[in-house]
Amino acid sequence: MRAPYIEVVADADGVARASADLFARLATDAVRSRGRCTVALAGGSTPLRLYRRLAGADRQRVPWEALELFWGDERHVGPDHPDSNFRASDEALIGPLGLPADRVHRMHGENPDAAAAAADYERTLRESFGLDLGQVPMFDVVLLGLGTDGHTASIFPGTDVVHESRRLVAAPWIEKLGVHRITLTPLVLNRAAAVMFLVAGPEKADVLGDVLRGPYQPDVWPAQVIRPVAGTVSWLVDRSAASRIPHSLLN
Ligand code: 6PG
Numbered sequence: 080m081r082a083p084y085i086e087v088v089a090d091a092d093g094v095a096r097a098s099a100d101l102f103a104r105l106a107t108d109a110v111r112s113r114g115r116c117t118v119a120l121a122g123g124s125t126p127l128r129l130y131r132r133l134a135g136a137d138r139q140r141v142p143w144e145a146l147e148l149f150w151g152d153e154r155h156v157g158p159d160h161p162d163s164n165f166r167a168s169d170e171a172l173i174g175p176l177g178l179p180a181d182r183v184h185r186m187h188g189e190n191p192d193a194a195a196a197a198a199d200y201e202r203t204l205r206e207s208f209g210l211d212l213g214q215v216p217m218f219d220v221v222l223l224g225l226g227t228d229g230h231t232a233s234i235f236p237g238t239d240v241v242h243e244s245r246r247l248v249a250a251p252w253i254e255k256l257g258v259h260r261i262t263l264t265p266l267v268l269n270r271a272a273a274v275m276f277l278v279a280g281p282e283k284a285d286v287l288g289d290v291l292r293g294p295y296q297p298d299v300w301p302a303q304v305i306r307p308v309a310g311t312v313s314w315l316v317d318r319s320a321a322s323r324i325p326h327s328l329l330n
Contacts, residue, residue, distance in 0.1 A: 083291070083312040085329055087321040091279040095128035098277055098315045102133065102220065103140035105273050109219035110145040117208070119151040119263060120172075121222040121232075122164030125277045129222075130171035143176055147207060149184045151223060152233035152262035155196075155250075157189035186248075186261045193250035193259035200248040200261065215247065221263075221271040225278045229286050229300030232268065233260030240264055241301050271310045276302070281319040288323025 088097050109116035120126070133141060154162045158169070165185040173183055184203050190196035208216040223231045233251065234240050240249045243264035250259050268274065278287055290300045291314070297304035305312065316324075 083314055083328075085291070085314040085316065085321075085324065087316055087318055087324075087329065090317050090319075091125070091128055094125070094277055094279045094315050094317050095132045098126075098129045098222075098275060099132045099137045099140070101275060101313060101315065102129070102222075103137060105220050105275075106141050106146060109272070110142045113219070115145045115147060116142070116219045117147045117149065117216070119149045119218050119221045119268075119271075120164070120168050121151055121224045121277065122153065122167070123224040123226075124167075125224045125279050126222055127167060127171050129277065130168055131175075134172045134175035138176065143178065146178075147182050147184065148173065148178065149204070149207075149218070150186050150263075151221060151268070152260055153186035153188045153196075155188050155193050155259040155261065158185060160188075163188060188261060193261060196261050197246070197248040197250040201246065204247055204267075215266055215270045218267070218271045219273065221268055221274045223268075223274060223276050223302075223305065225276060225283060225287060225290065225302050227282055227286050229290060229302055231276070231302040231305060233262035234265065234301040234304065235260075236299055236301055238301075241297050241304055265304045268305055269307050269310075271307055273310055274305055274307055274312045276305075276312070276314045276316075278314065278320045279317040281322070283316075283320040284322045287314075287316065287320050288325075291328055292323075292325050 106116045158165045187196045238251045240251045290302045
């Protein structure tokens with residue numbers, strides 16, 4: 080695994096700007112070499128500044144006509160629910176860009192059977208990537224956040240999905256939240272050509288230091304399980320979140 084690239088910027092706006100720069104480059108490169116760019120969007124609040132920037136000031140920097148959007152995870156709710164990752168990215172990015180529905184592949188969190196929603200999304204992935212059973216999709220870009228407990232996507236501490244090595248999509252029960260989630264598994268995330276972690280805020284400093292410094296304990300800090308086989312990992316972090324990153328890791 081390659082060493083992660085870590086970019087420390089002043090604040091959350093800086094994370095959005097740096098992420099937009101990298102995303103535009105990765106998307107352009109993917110379209111140039113593969114004719115399209117497949118993206119797994121992150122949920123949560125940190126990426127929303129990026130999404131609004133990509134739909135606004137930086138709109139022209141991305142070949143949107145060749146992008147296919149997916150999600151890294153979704154809450155077990157419908158697309159109109161306030162907690163829905165789809166709804167948040169639709170409001171910030173998809174709606175303002177007017178992206179056509181046939182290139183926007185959301186997870187169906189409205190399905191009361193979360194496991195069925197996960198199986199349904201596996202089918203969506205296989206169809207969109209033209210895969211047979213047993214094959215793993217390679218996303219061009221995966222966007223991820225980091226929870227204060229070390230989770231990423233919906234891969235939470237102490238859940239089996241940390242070690243999922245067969246399924247593409249899982250529907251873990253998150254005991255501490257009392258909910259199911261739907262999430263891409265490490266099998267898929269680690270197949271990505273490029274992973275971008277977006278982290279901002281002083282509340283993330285401790286966990287970011289733990290995740291990057293080690294030791295390797297993915298059951299404690301699941302974000303550590305993201306170690307792409309051949310892809311790149313970039314951390315776009317603001318200064319307040321970076322305060323505990325060992326200087327030896329900073330480029
Ligand atoms: C979600 C995300 C989750 C998120 C982290 C960080 O569905 O909430 O997939 O993994 O990225 O919880 O969230 P913030 O960016 O809001 O701090």
